[in-house]
Amino acid sequence: MNQVPPYEFYTQKRWENWLGRARESGFQIKESEEEAGKESAVFVNMVDDVILACLKVTARFEKEMLSKEMALEILGEIRDIVLSDVEPISEDIDLMIDSVQTSLMGALVAFECYVMGDYEEGANINELIIAAVDAEASDNLELALDYTAQCGAIVLKGQSLPEEVMAELPYGIVAEWLDGIDSISAAMVGSDSYKEFDEDDEDDSI
Numbered sequence: 001m002n003q004v005p006p007y008e009f010y011t012q013k014r015w016e017n018w019l020g021r022a023r024e025s026g027f028q029i030k031e032s033e034e035e036a037g038k039e040s041a042v043f044v045n046m047v048d049d050v051i052l053a054c055l056k057v058t059a060r061f062e063k064e065m066l067s068k069e070m071a072l073e074i075l076g077e078i079r080d081i082v083l084s085d086v087e088p089i090s091e092d093i094d095l096m097i098d099s100v101q102t103s104l105m106g107a108l109v110a111f112e113c114y115v116m117g118d119y120e121e122g123a124n125i126n127e128l129i130i131a132a133v134d135a136e137a138s139d140n141l142e143l144a145l146d147y148t149a150q151c152g153a154i155v156l157k158g159q160s161l162p163e164e165v166m167a168e169l170p171y172g173i174v175a176e177w178l179d180g181i182d183s184i185s186a187a188m189v190g191s192d193s194y195k196e197f198d199e200d201d202e203d204d205s206i
Contacts, residue, residue, distance in 0.1 A: 002095060010053040017143045018046045019086060022093055029092045043096045046101055047180070050082050051187045055194040061115055071115045079108045080133045099176060106177025108185055109145055110152020119153040126152070126165050129178065136174045144174050152181040161185055 054075060061071040076110040082104050086097050087114075113119055132147035155161060161182055169175040 009057055009074055010050065010081060011083050014049070018042070018049065019089075019097070022046065022097060023089050025093070027090075027093050027096060028143060029095070040096065043100050046100055047107075047183050048187055050078065050104055051107055051180075051183050052194055053078060054107065055184070055187060057113060057194045058114060068115055075108065075111050075115065083108075084141065096162060102176040102179035103183065105145075106148050107152065108180075108181030109149035109177075110156065110181055110184060114153040114156040115151035119150040121157055123150060125151055125153060125154055126162050127158055129162070129165050129169070129174075132174045133170060133172070134155075136172050140171065142146045145177065148174060148177040148181065151178065152184060155181055155185050158187075 021042045025039045025042050027042070057066065057071050057074050057078075062065045062066065066074070083101055086094075086101075088094050089097070128147050128151045132144045132151070134146060135141070135144035151161070162180065166178065166182070169178065
C-alpha cells in the first residue's frame with residue numbers, strides 16, 4: 001500500500017526530448033496558418049504528455065496506490081522538471097515554450113489542489129473563473145492562481161469548463177492557466193488509458 005510504482009511518471013529525459021522536438025520543428029509564428037498549425041502540434045503534444053503523466057498520478061492516488069504525500073511529491077518533481085528555465089532556442093519557439101509552461105502551471109496547481117482536497121466540490125465553476133479574472137485585473141496573481149487551481153480540481157472531479165465563459169475570457173495569464181485546465185478536460189475525455197495500472201508501460205521513445 002502506498003508504495004512508489006516501479007517506474008517514473010515523468011522524467012527529465014522525456015522533457016529534454018520534447019524540447020529537442022520543439023527545436024527541430026523550426027516553428028515560426030509568421031508562417032501560414034496551416035504550416036504553423038502543423039509545426040505547433042509539438043507544443044500541444046508536449047502539454048498533453050505532461051498532463052497524462054499527472055493523470056496517472058491522480059488515478060493511483062484515487063485507488064490509494066499512492067498516499068497524498070507521495071502523490072504531491074511526484075507532482076512536485078514533475079513541476080520542477082517542466083517549469084525550470086529553458087535555454088533560448090529562437091524568439092518564436094521561446095514564446096511557445098513560455099506559453100506551454102504557463103499552461104502547465106495552471107494544470108499542475110489544479111492537480112495539487114485536487115490531491116490536497118483544497119476545493120469545494122459543489123462550487124460554481126463560472127464564478128471561480130470570473131473571480132480568477134477579477135483577481136488578475138487587481139494584480140493579485142496569487143489569488144488568481146488559487147481560483148484557477150480550484151477550477152481545475154473541480155474539472156478533475158468531472159465538471160466541464162463552461163464554453164461560453166471560456167470564449168469570452170480576456171487575454172491574460174488566467175486565460176493561459178485555464179488553457180492548461182482545458183487540456184486536462186480534453187485528456188480525460190480523449191482516453192482513460194491513464195487509469196490502467198500496467199506498470200510496465202513506460203515509454204521512453206518520445
